[in-house]
Amino acid sequence: MNLTTAQPARHPDPTTKASALAYLIFERPDLEKAEHFLNDFGLQTIMRGDSIVLLRGTAASHFCYVVRKAPKSRFVGFGLKVDNRAxxxxxxxxxxxxxxxxxxxxxxxxxxxxxxxxxxxxDAIWGQATAPKLSHRSALSFNSVDAAVRINGTQRPPERAPEIIRLGHVVLEVADYQETCAWYAQHFGFIPSDVQVLPDGSPVVAFMRLDLGAKPVDHHTLALAQGFAAAYSHSAFEVVDADAVGMGQRVLRDGGWTHAWGIGRHILGSQIFDYWQDPWGDKHEHYCDGDLFTADVPTGVHAVSREAMAQWGPTMPRSFTKPRFTPASIVALFRNLRRSPDLTLSKLRKLAKLFA
Structure with missing residues (x-):
C-alpha cells in the first residue's frame, strides 16, 4: 500500500494522558423521550430534573450520559478523566x-x-469521587466441544434491557481530520491503534486508544473519521456477553425503536456489536468482547471499505453512513471544501463511492 499522506501518530510528549472516557453530553428538546430510549437501551437514570437527566451503567461512575434540555437536538461533547491536578x-x-x-x-x-x-x-476531569458499583448478572457459561461446563442446566438470560456496564467509546466525523487527530494525541496522549486509508494511502479513519503504559486498554476509546463537517457518528456501551447484545436487540425491537446495524463482529477492535438509533437518529451500540492493547502495540494501517467493518454479520448498510443534509450542513460542506486541507472533492467522491 502506497502511503502518500502522513498517518495519525502518537505524540512524543503529550500535555496530559487521559485515563478514561467519563461521559457524553447531548442536548435534546424532549428529555422524557430521550430517557425512555436510554432506559430501554440499558442505562439507569440517577438524576432527573426539568433541564437535565443523568444516567449511568453498573461500573463505579456516578454517570456516563448527560442529557440537557435545549430547543434543538445535538451532540455537544464528552468528558475525559485525567490523573492529577497538575x-x-x-x-x-x-x-x-x-x-x-x-x-x-x-x-x-x-x-x-x-x-x-x-x-x-x-471536559477534562480530575478528583471526581467514585460511585458504588451496581450489580449485574454474570457472563453465561458456554459448553464447547472441548469442555462441558454446564450439565443439567439451561441458558435463560433475563428478558429485559441489558445491563450497561460502562461507556466504551465515541466516534466522530470531522472535516479537519489531521489537525483533530493530532490535537488528541498531543494534549491527551491518544495512540492510533489502527488507521484505515483510501487506495492512494490517504487516512480517513483513526481508531485511537488511551496510553496507560503496560495496563491494557480498549482498542479504541475515540475514533475519528474524515467527513465533510463535524458530526456525531455513534457511541458504544459495553454489556456482559453476547447474550446481552442479543437480548438488547429483542427488547429494543419489541419497544419499537429503529435498528441501525448488527448483530456482527468487527474486524478492528473485534467487538460483537449491535447498533440502534435514538429518537433523533443518533446511533448507540451495544458491544462485548473487545480487544485490549497495551501502549507498546504499533499502529496498524488497513484499506477502508464497507466490507472491512465486520468479520461476520450483515454488511454495513449504506444507511449507516448516509450523511444528514440540512441547510447548515450544506453550508458547512462548501465552507470546509474551501478551508480544510483534508477535504477535497476527489476525497469526497471516493468516500461516497465506498459508503454513501
Whole structure:
C-alpha cells in the first residue's frame, strides 16, 4: 500500500494522558423521550430534573450520559478523566481553555473545558469521587466441544434491557481530520491503534486508544473519521456477553425503536456489536468482547471499505453512513471544501463511492 499522506501518530510528549472516557453530553428538546430510549437501551437514570437527566451503567461512575434540555437536538461533547491536578493546570493554559472549575455534578471534582479543532466540547476531569458499583448478572457459561461446563442446566438470560456496564467509546466525523487527530494525541496522549486509508494511502479513519503504559486498554476509546463537517457518528456501551447484545436487540425491537446495524463482529477492535438509533437518529451500540492493547502495540494501517467493518454479520448498510443534509450542513460542506486541507472533492467522491 502506497502511503502518500502522513498517518495519525502518537505524540512524543503529550500535555496530559487521559485515563478514561467519563461521559457524553447531548442536548435534546424532549428529555422524557430521550430517557425512555436510554432506559430501554440499558442505562439507569440517577438524576432527573426539568433541564437535565443523568444516567449511568453498573461500573463505579456516578454517570456516563448527560442529557440537557435545549430547543434543538445535538451532540455537544464528552468528558475525559485525567490523573492529577497538575494535568488540569497544564490543560487550562491551552488557547481557549477555561480555568479550573469545581464540578457541581454528582461525584464533584474539578474540570477544565476545552474545544477541539472540530468544535466539540471536551471536559477534562480530575478528583471526581467514585460511585458504588451496581450489580449485574454474570457472563453465561458456554459448553464447547472441548469442555462441558454446564450439565443439567439451561441458558435463560433475563428478558429485559441489558445491563450497561460502562461507556466504551465515541466516534466522530470531522472535516479537519489531521489537525483533530493530532490535537488528541498531543494534549491527551491518544495512540492510533489502527488507521484505515483510501487506495492512494490517504487516512480517513483513526481508531485511537488511551496510553496507560503496560495496563491494557480498549482498542479504541475515540475514533475519528474524515467527513465533510463535524458530526456525531455513534457511541458504544459495553454489556456482559453476547447474550446481552442479543437480548438488547429483542427488547429494543419489541419497544419499537429503529435498528441501525448488527448483530456482527468487527474486524478492528473485534467487538460483537449491535447498533440502534435514538429518537433523533443518533446511533448507540451495544458491544462485548473487545480487544485490549497495551501502549507498546504499533499502529496498524488497513484499506477502508464497507466490507472491512465486520468479520461476520450483515454488511454495513449504506444507511449507516448516509450523511444528514440540512441547510447548515450544506453550508458547512462548501465552507470546509474551501478551508480544510483534508477535504477535497476527489476525497469526497471516493468516500461516497465506498459508503454513501
Amino acid at each position: 494535568d488540569l493546570d497544564a490543560l487550562a493554559k491551552l488557547p481557549g481553555a477555561s480555568g479550573v472549575e469545581r464540578s457541581h455534578l454528582p461525584g464533584g471534582g474539578y474540570t477544565v473545558r476545552l474545544t477541539d479543532p472540530s468544535g466539540f466540547r471536551v
